[in-house]
Amino acid sequence: MMRWKCTCAYEGTAYCGWQLQDGQPSVQGTIEAALGRLLERPVRIHGSGRTDSGVHALGQVFHFDANWSHGTEDLLAALRTRLPPDIQVYRAVSAPPRWHARLSAVAKRYHYRLHLGQPSPFERRYVWAHPRPLDIDRIAAAARLLEGRHDFKGFRALGSSELESTVRHLRRLHVTRTGPRIRIVAEADGFLYKMARSLTGALIALGRGQITESDLTNLLRTGERGPHFETAPAHGLFLERVFYR
């Protein structure tokens, strides 16, 4: 048996998210079914982590174990014909037997896409459209306040597990604008449940003047999330890259 490390892109629109869920189409389940048909046995794959319903990925990573003697290009080609066009496995390399897509990951990078005004019909599935003016300079400056190692309890979804530590190292939170397009890049050693979308929602609320910089820093200090901002919708979020040592 050999361990395979695979990298894939997917459009999340049609899926309940990465993770297997009873009776619903998941990305994991779709890839497992394709591999199962290819290898003619049940296959379990292990992702670097979940992505929510509707969230996209440019570089999700997973691993699985298999005897496959036909080489990497053949594996990719065989998967291509067995996967729907909204999921693309574009890289496969052999990995050491103990290597693990989730446990070996040291950081992840997401980005969030916003569009000021109405996006074109070709972009609408991949951006959060924003009719109102936004103070981008203020958003970009406030993002710096959130960088670093903090307790991000206030930036996760309600109903998250209370067991795990909520301290994360946000290595980077950058906001850039190109014409009507705004991109928020978030890179951390780990993300709490809906943290990337909460960070985006908070920054947008600030850019609209609904919350202030001190609301943000209070949120970091107290961990108590008020009703002041919404979680940004799933379809603007992309898992860009998973980092390994």
Added chain:
Amino acid sequence: MMRWKCTCAYEGTAYCGWQLQDGQPSVQGTIEAALGRLLERPVRIHGSGRTDSGVHALGQVFHFDANWSHGTEDLLAALRTRLPPDIQVYRAVSAPPRWHARLSAVAKRYHYRLHLGQPSPFERRYVWAHPRPLDIDRIAAAARLLEGRHDFKGFRALGSSELESTVRHLRRLHVTRTGPRIRIVAEADGFLYKMARSLTGALIALGRGQITESDLTNLLRTGERGPHFETAPAHGLFLERVFYR
């Protein structure tokens, strides 16, 4: 009554094409229905020309007549809320009473998008994927042979009307490559039925070595289309711009 000249973008995937067709969703019909609800009367719009089922547009132009006293931005905003997200009317200006979206047009520009290898899940709706290697330099050089005023009878779909002239002035046929992306830009004073996709199909057949440069020039001379190339699929084609005097 005032004449309105409007410019729109649409993703053609879900439509039977621009033109009204019984019992099928058309772009024209969808815009007419939205305008009808807005103006509370039946509205007929006139496009610069048809686009086929599945073909996209970045700058299709149409006109209609209406009494509308609320200004351009209000018209666009009212249409936005009444149109599905795959159709976007993004410009509206008043036009002289005799101005006509089709009859006043002097040229059109299409472009065709190809992708060498497997496109990402985010591009798959908008490109023709090409697994095989293509000789792009040869394609780009051969495109020059087709530029100019010619009888393009050999570059239209079978079953086209025999009545109209098939001479067109192909002002520009440019092929450019950026990494795995190939773009074929075609600009002419008019296009025969499926001409843009036939030109693309012929160039690709040449790049694959299935036909030669002399086959192309023979096709221009005789107008007899052999079984040598296929018409490129609709979903890679974009109506980019309509030119007016």
